[in-house]
Amino acid sequence: MSFALLNLTLNARVADTEQVNRTRAQSSQLASAFRQVLDMEASLRGFVIVGRDEYLGGYRTAQAALPGILGDLRAQVARNPAGLTPEDRRSLARIDRIGALATRWQQEIAQPEINLRRTQPGAAQAIVASGRGKRIVDAIRTEVDAYGSDQTARLRAAETAAALQLRRLRWMLLGLGLFVLLASVALTLTLSQWLTRALGRLSRAAGDIAQGARGVRLPLRGVRDLQQVAGAFNTMSGQLEEAREEAARRAEALARRNADMTWLGELSDWMQAARSLEEGADVLSRALPTLLPGTRGVLKLHNASRNLLLPLVSWGGLEASYQPAEGCWALRRGETRRGGEPSFAPPCLSGADAPCFSCIPLFSHGETLGTLQLSPQEGEALPAAAQQTLPALTRQLSLALAGLRLQERLRQQTIRDPLTGLFNRRHLEEQLVQAVALAHSTAQPLSLIALDVDHFKRLNDTFGHDAGDAVLVRMGIALRDLTAQHGLATRPGGEEFTVILPGMSLDLAETLAETLRAQVAGWTLTHAGTPLGQITLSLGVAELAEHGTPATLTRVADEALYLAKRSGRNRVCRPPTADVALARA
Known part of the structure; x- marks a missing residue:
């Protein structure tokens, strides 16, 4: 009778242990399915950010593996030797919902994002920003958590039933011991204690694993059934550790990839904000070492x-x-x-x-x-x-x-004149505004030279426009040489030129203009073997008055230029009078 009761209890315990193994195997399989969903989402996120097809490799792999994993999990749940229980039916329903949600996420989120990213990146980003994909993944996570909670409850129920069976066995063995010889009582008590220790080790080991402990193993000794239980338990513990390590490695790789994508995205934003190679180099000097x-x-x-x-x-x-x-x-x-x-x-x-x-x-x-x-x-x-x-x-x-x-x-x-290489009118106006503001803030002088080539129309009519262009190109070279150390030479249009001279007084500007006039007057130019005759300039110089504006300075310099024209050309003139310039200001 003792043997029959003991064998019945042990079989029940073995059945409970097998149920525990099935439950943990199902949990591990479901965790693997959820990792596939996370891999698809991570791979899709990388493709949407970078736009390269190799980032879809993880998505394709996980997409192909997910149906098989869910199918195996469903087969494991449906293959209950004792028949389907209400808990099994509830688990099958959750598995079906997880599969439906994963299919919905692929159809409504993943595939549209892949298609739109190739042609309309903004639309793909809009799908990501809508949060629909995150809500579906959160729903999958909720179903997985609920499934895990159900499995945990079943494990706890199995452990409670096992403990109850142990208590019942102790009491029944104690009652039978009253009717047998003292030797039988001693033997029965010894056997009871031995079994209690073995099953207690199994219960404690299962509890340790449930709390997340690693390296939990049972000694392979005792009767064959206990050895099988211990072997199955050790196999399950090793598989669970491997699954945890693989999940940690994948999480680490995903975190590193996300960090790289974040840094690359930030670099792209800063490089797009740069407006010159110098600014871009400043950004790259900080980004590349990182x-x-x-x-x-x-x-x-x-x-x-x-x-x-x-x-x-x-x-x-x-x-x-x-x-x-x-x-x-x-x-x-x-x-x-x-x-x-x-x-x-x-x-x-x-x-x-x-x-x-x-x-x-x-x-x-x-x-x-x-x-x-x-x-x-x-x-x-x-x-x-x-x-x-x-x-x-x-x-x-x-x-x-x-x-x-x-x-x-x-x-x-x-900002450049294509013929002479000098700055054009747009750049002249921008720089003149800045120069006037700087002169007022620093109380430094600012002068302007307005000049043009005398009788330029007659030169064009006589020798042709190619000859006129050659004179303008030569003027551009002379002005660049003249302002190499200070000033800004521009060509507002036609045969007219303007030179901005920051920090230079009217006297110095007049000296510089006279140097340029004398240099040009001494040229001996030819075009296509034909002498062009003497080239002369008319120049007007002006200095920024107190509280003057860019328009005022330009008008005063033009007035001085017109005075040089009226006075016979080939000369440098100041404004008619300081009072007139101030009045114009």
Whole structure:
């Protein structure tokens, strides 16, 4: 009778343990399914931010694995030897809802974002900003948490039933012991205590695992059933630890990827806000050491006119010097050159050809922008974090540098006269406003020279417009030489020129104007072998009066120019009178 009762209790305990194993296996399977959902969401977020198809690799993998995981989980729940219980039916319903929510998220959120990101990035961002995808994922998380709560309750119920069975067994064995010999009582009590210790170890181990402990194992000794229970328990504990470690590794990788995307997004925002290469270099000098940790390097720009690579940003103590573009094998081949790799290429002419040296060429729309040259601060290879960030970073650098170069070219086109290379009227007006404001704030003098070429129309009519253009180009060169140390030379239009002279008094401005007049009068110019005759200038000089404005200064200088014209040309004149200039102001 004792053996029969003991065997009945042990079988019930084995059944409870198998139920525990099934429950934990189902929980692990559901956690794996939820990790697939999180992988799809993370991969989709990376694709929406960067727009590159390789970021969808995790999404495709998780999308293909999720139905199989949910199907296996449903089969495990439905394969209950004792038949489906109400708890099993509730679990099956939750699994179906999780699958439906995952399908809905793919159809309503993921696929539209993928399609829109290729053609309408703004629309894809709008779907992300709407929060619908987050709500669906939160609903999936709620179902997973509810499923886990149900499983935890079932585990606790099983442990309670096991404890109750143990108590019943003790009392029944004690009652039977009253009717047997003292030896039988002693043997029965010894066996009862031995079983209690074994099952107690199992209960304590299960409790430890439920509280998150690691490395929990049971000794494989005792009867075969207990050995099987201990072996199954140890297998389950090992699988659970592996699942936890894998989840931690994935979470760490996802956090690192999110951090990289955040830094790259911030770099893109700052580079878009920059308005010149100097401002962009200031941003990159702070960003590159952070985005490429454990490296030292230099970013060089390609100067097409001189065919040189000129350093723009350097960090980590790497020497930044110019080098001939023709000597860069990375630019010649249009591909990254990594130090230490077997290669037939001769050393780089820059001299930076250490075994750990890497050179990445930067291109955009067929234009050569420069190179990014890197080497590790320690060891023989670039750190893993830098290698992971480098592809996306180089693409972003190429786009940003191309945009800044385009801005600079467009800006020069808007402020430069294409014929003489001098600044045009728009830039003259902007700089004159700034110069007047600075002169008033610092109490420094400000003078202006207005000049034009005498009888320029007659020159054009006599020798042709090509000859007139040649004279204007020569005037541009003379004015640039004259104002190389101070002042700003401009061509507002036609044969008229204006020179802004900050910090220069009227007397000094008049001396400078006379120097220019004498220099031009001494020219002997020819065009197409034909002498053009003497070229003369009429110049008017004016100084900013107290409380004067840019318009006042311009009018006074023009008045002095008109006086020089009326006085016979080929001369320098001041305004008619100081009183007239002040009155005009």
